[in-house]
Amino acid sequence: MNQTRQLTIFCGEPLDHDSERVFLRALVDHLARGATPAVVLCNFQLKGRQIDFVVATENAVALVEAKATTLPVRGEINGAWERLSPSGEWTPFRNPYQQALGAKNRLRDAMAQAAPIGDFYPDGFVAMTGDLPEGSTITAGDFKVRIGSTAEVLAALEATGGSPWSLVAWQGFARSLKLTATSLDAALAAEGSWAFSEWAERYRRAFAAEYQPDADLWIPENDEQAGALIASINEQAGSFLWGPSGCGKSLMAKWLGLQLTATGTICLFVSAKLFSGSWAEAVQREISLLVDSYDPRFLRRAMQLGIPVVLIFDGLNELSAENARQALRGLKALARRYEARVVVTSQEPRPEGLTGLSSVSVGKPSETLKARIAERGHGALTSAAKEVLRGVRSGFEARIVGEIGNELRSNVTRLELLDQFIRTRLGPHARSGSLGLRRLAARLTDQMAYSLSETAFDEFMLAQRLTFDDCEAILRAGVLETRGGRVSFSHEIFRSTCAAQELVRLAQTDPAKLGVQLGTPLFRPLARDIIAALETEPACRAVLEEITDADIIADAADGELGPVATATASAILESSHASLLGEIAQSKLVLTDGDAFRRLEWEGHIEPAATSRARFQALGVRAAKGTGIEDYLVLCRAMDEKLAEERSRLAEAAREGNVALRSEAFALAYYGFGPRHNFRLAARQADATRFTHIIGNRPAGIAMRSLVGLTSGELLFVLKQRHELFGNEDITRFTHELTEILRTRWRYEPYHVRLELLHIVGFVRDAEETAKAGLIEAINALEIHASNWALNSSVIDALKILGALDGEGEGQRAAIHDEVAAVIGEADSDDIREQALSVYTRMFDHPFDWIYAEEVYALPEEAQRLLYRRAFQADGIGDSLSVRYLAQRIAEYEEPSDAPLFSNLTRLPSQTNPMSQDEMAAFVLAVRFLARHAAPLPIMETENDAQQCMVHIRTLVYAAESGRKADREQARAAWEQLHALRPQRVIGCLAEINEPLAASHAAERPPNYPALNLVDVFPADLLAVSRKLVDEGVPPTSYHRVGFLDRDLHFAFGVIAKHGDRSDLGRLRRVTADHPFSQKALEVIREIDTSEESGRQQ
Incomplete structure (x- = not known):
């Protein structure tokens, strides 16, 4: 014992x-x-x-x-x-x-x-x-x-x-x-722990045996890349690996899973392509495939025994937008429940809902790595194969070069390489099979489809004079796959290659027309392959001059689409660069008459054509990629010199008109507030296309840069690109240079540069203490007008990040304690409510916010509730940044006596509130609270159709929450009114309401108010109004005057993707050509066309 x-x-x-x-x-x-x-x-x-x-x-x-x-x-x-x-x-x-x-x-x-x-x-x-x-x-x-x-x-x-x-x-x-x-x-000896440990070891061995072959195919650029990949999963809650098709993301994820498994971790690998919508099914299928027995409690047992769990979700981009959201919602729930880390792969950058994962951008393989991939298992390459290898863009294609390298001739294009690979796989059926595949890809593209039924596939191939033996050979070759009774290409590279081969023929007769087509959402995915296949400069130029996609032009100039496209695109961008420099030199700023010269504008600006816009944007894209930094900085210097010249010329008039000329002129040039300059197209892209945590072939143009001596525009670019331009070894030097800039140039810099100088201090947390001390001293010495709340708040945040306020805060604790005590100790009044709201907001935005938080959290529970309720009743709470969080806190109490507090918030949100998201979230929570406690909604007088629509939608939310029969009948009457209104307004208002209702983040609502998606509550009505919107072809209009078109379209097309069927394909295809709905329509077409359920319907 x-x-x-x-x-x-x-x-x-x-x-x-x-x-x-x-x-x-x-x-x-x-x-x-x-x-x-x-x-x-x-x-x-x-x-x-x-x-x-x-x-x-x-x-x-x-x-x-x-x-x-x-x-x-x-x-x-x-x-x-x-x-x-x-x-x-x-x-x-x-x-x-x-x-x-x-x-x-x-x-x-x-x-x-x-x-x-x-x-x-x-x-x-x-x-x-x-x-x-x-x-x-x-x-x-x-x-x-x-x-x-x-x-x-x-x-x-x-x-x-x-x-x-x-x-x-x-x-x-x-x-x-x-x-x-x-x-x-x-x-x-926990019950069953020994048996579970044996099962876990058996699972780990099976996982290694299953995924070792694929994991062995991944070849890192160097030892540092492998180490960085392992480090990425430990830095946050996991890793998000993203990059272009064929760059090795899936192999990297499997390799990472093998490394973790070797350390005792349990890894679950789920392919998005096979994801049915249920994580329980996905987990059970994965385990059952690897080991015989499955216990649904195994994740909980692993957590209890301290065995790490990693969930790997491969190919997020394979899912439609709606299915991806549902998959990620379940994935995050699993991770929270079992304290698991997560690895996700995708072709698209990390979505907003996964910011807890390290973003790992997987670059295209270097020339050295491509050679290593091609030679692995195949020996040395021939000279012809080496030449072909230089033109491929991915590791997937490099492996193809290795597999058929001895059969390659010189000067083979990427399209010809893939065609030859397909022919090799087809063997004696190469001629007929390749023809059939090209025709099939062209048909799918023309019909905006991604698959067809097996019966339709057989009939189509027979119509192309292929035999059933040919069809069987195609399926055995692995170029096509069958799933759910439908046939599709097994890899998008094969589909785009075969389609591009058919479309390239158009370039021979009308290259300009082809260039226009490649700018549409339907053909844009094929554009790179088609351009890479163009063999003559005239044809390539005719196509590229019609391209309206900046990324394609930038990729062509960066050598990713072959030598002909590189030379042509470089010449086009060189001309655009010179044109932009000439435009900057001729530009003039004007102060408009009237109202004390308050408006600053560019004189005589003309909006460029779509093709010119794309070229100017491509200059910014290449800057952010690191391949065009110098060209972009030349533009920045020219623009900054022009702004200085114009400030000198307009100085007297600006003083008379009370215009902050330096900051307003800079914002006009770099952000495009007001009438725009074409330089702004490059500047916005240079900012918007930043990369993070690059793993792979780091662009050669990205290198350490000094802050000293840069103009304002150059400085803004370098500050925003700091993670790419500076390494950990540069942090202390960066800190010294930042300190010098603050001391010598602060008063001369425009507002946006000042803001960025303060926002980046978190980047220097690891600098040497002496360097940080100098930076703190420089920040404390900054002169900022008291009315500039944004800069003053940023100074406070910067000092807090650097730990400069910790000691000073304790000296204010007694006064803060008395301030908090006053708002709960005195009788209720309007003034006390305003003071309570002030105390609450200071818990999150104040130099000593942590002191306020500690004092409030130290109050007894009832005293805290009193403070929150008083703050919630302050005049103008709807416009406060704290309205959502106060509503959440009070809703958690579930006390019916709080109904009058929420009733005021259900009188409809403002249509002009700049903080509309917080007010809307509080609005829907207030409606749900009243519904849950059977409190009536206040009667509203409406002034426009948006408010009429919102009153009816308020009734829907109330009924969805309560579930009571009488409320459901009211909802039916509300739908009758909504169907009589314009679908554009109905969809706009519904999308705005459903966003906070269905939010997957736990922080968006109290724990006792789970997500509530109107799409699931009223599917038939929402499908009807979404279809009507598509049929009319007019974009939605939001409730708020400043709308969000992408959100509204995402909502409407998401409804069709979730509840529509193959009968919707016709209406969707009608809006795919040069239409605001085209991109969303194509996504839904793919979802419906490839879903097993819709495949069974007709």
Whole structure:
């Protein structure tokens, strides 16, 4: 029973969590080394509170909470702790300090009831049993409860704090609680843990056997790339790998899974292409394919046993927008529930909902890496193969070069390479099979389809004079695949290649027409392949001069579409660069007459044609990629010189008109506020297309740059590109240069540059202390007018990030304490409500916001609720940035007496509020609160069709929340009114309402108000109005005067993707040609056309 004669262990229940077992092992070893007599109580309930450990020695008593986390956490003594999730939000995590403090006090009360203990209090500890994940920031506690590693807690246990009882008395106390004396082995032997560990090892071996062949195909650029990939998953809640088709993302994910599996992690690999919509099915299918047995509790058992779990989701871009959102919602829920890290791959950049993952941009392979990929398993390449290799863009294509290298002739284009590969795979069926594939790809493209039924496939191929033997050979070659009774290309590279071969013929007869077609959403995915296949400069120029996609022009100039396209695109951009320099030189700024010369404009600006716009934008794209930095900085210098010249010319008039000439002129040039300059097209792209965390072939033009001597525009670009232009070894130098800029140039810089100078201070956190001290001194010396809230707020944020306000804040604590006490201690009034709102907002935006937060969180629960309710009733709360968060807090209480507070918010949101998202979120939550508590909605007088629409939608939300029969009947009447209104207005208002209703982020709503999607509640009505919108072909109009067209279209087309069928393909195809709906329509066509369900309908 006893490990030594000096140690007794009592347990209430077996230890479930690995953190508890780790601590108990370490504790027993520590006590044995010191020959310390002790009684240990573990995992028991004490007056309704769960206790991890009580350690009693002859000279001390300590309560210990054992904790562990695989994801970054942050927290202080007061308030909830938070843990980073894949979505990027910090989700609530139970505060271990408060948990230990409450348990310690509960233990003391129980001890006092058992026997007199005077004023004795046990010590309190939180032991973090594993290494804290990178990015964690937690308090060390105080004299009441100390927080530290297992080793630190064990060392602190040696302190003699005294004990009121003997060890015999502690044994009696344990028995009075019905605890069982047990051995160390019995305490550690969690039920089924050995069997699960065996199963987990069997699963890991099966995972390695399944994915090792593909993982072995990935070849990193260098050792640093492999190390960076492993580091990326540990930096945040996981990794998001993105890059072009064929660059090796899937292989990288499998390789990463193998590395993690070797360290004891359980990895689950799910292909988006095979994802049916249910994560439970996906997980079960993956496990069942690898091992025979499946236990739905295995993820929970892994978490309890401290076994890391990583969820790998490969090919997010394979899903439609709606299905992708649903898949990610479930993925994030799994990750939260089981503390799993996440790896996602996609061709598109990281979406907003996954900002908690490290963004890893996978670059195109270098020439050296392409050669290594091609030669692996195939030996040295022929000279012809090496020549072809230079023209391919991906590792996928490099492997093809290696596979058929000995059969390649020189000067083979990328299209010819893939055609030859397909022919090789087809063998004796090469001629007829290749023809059939080209014709099939052309048909799918022409009909805006991505698949066809097996019957239609057979009939089409027979019409092309192919035999059934030819069809079987095509399927065996792996170029096509069948799924759900439909046939599609197995890889988009094959589809685009075959389609491009057919379309290239058009370039021979009418290249300009082809160039126009390539600018449409339907043909844009094929544009690069078609341009790369053009063999003559005249044809290539005729096509490129009609291209309206800046990225395609930039890729062509950067050598990614072959030598002919490189020379042609470079010449076109050189001409555009010279044209833009000439335009800048001739530009003039004017102050318009009237109203005290308040408006600054460019004189005589003419909006360029779409083709010219794309070329100017391509200059900015190449700057952000690193291939055109110098060309862009030349433009910046020219524009800054012109702005200086114009400021000098207009100085007197600007003073008379009270115009902030420097900042307004800079904003006009670089951001395009007001009438625009063509330079703005390049500037916006240089900012908008920044890359992060590049892994792969880093563009050669990206290199370390100095801040000193740059003009304002150059400085803005370098600051925004800091992560690409500066490495960790440059941080201290960067800090010194930033300090010099602040000291010598602050007063001369325009507003946007000043703002960026302050926003980037987080980048220098790891600089040497002396460098940071100089930066803090420079920031404190900045002169900023008191009315400029944005710059003043940014200064405060910068100083807080650098830790410069920590000491000063404590000196203000007493005054802040009195301020908080006043708003809850005095009688309610309008003034007190305004003061309460002020205190609440200062918890999040104030030089000493953490002091305000600590003082508020230290209030008793009822006092906190009083403060929040008073703040919520302040005049103008609807316009406050705090309205959403206050509404969430009060809704959590679920007290019907709060209905009058919410009723005011349901009177319809403002149509002009610049913070519309917060007000709209509070509005829908208020409607749900009233519905849940059967409180009536206030009657509204409407002034326009937008308000009429919103009143009816308010009724829908109310009914969706309540579910009561009478409310559903009201909703039916509301739909009759909505169907009579313009579908553009109905869709615009519904999209704006549904966004906060269906938000997947937990932070968007209280935990007791789960997501509510109107698309699921009223599918038939929403499908009808969405179809009507598409049929009329007129874009939606939002409720707010400043609308968001992409959101509204996304909503309408998402409804059709989710609830439509193949009968919708006709209406969708009618809006795919040069129409605002075209891109969304194509996405939905693909979703419907490739879905198994719709394939069964007709």
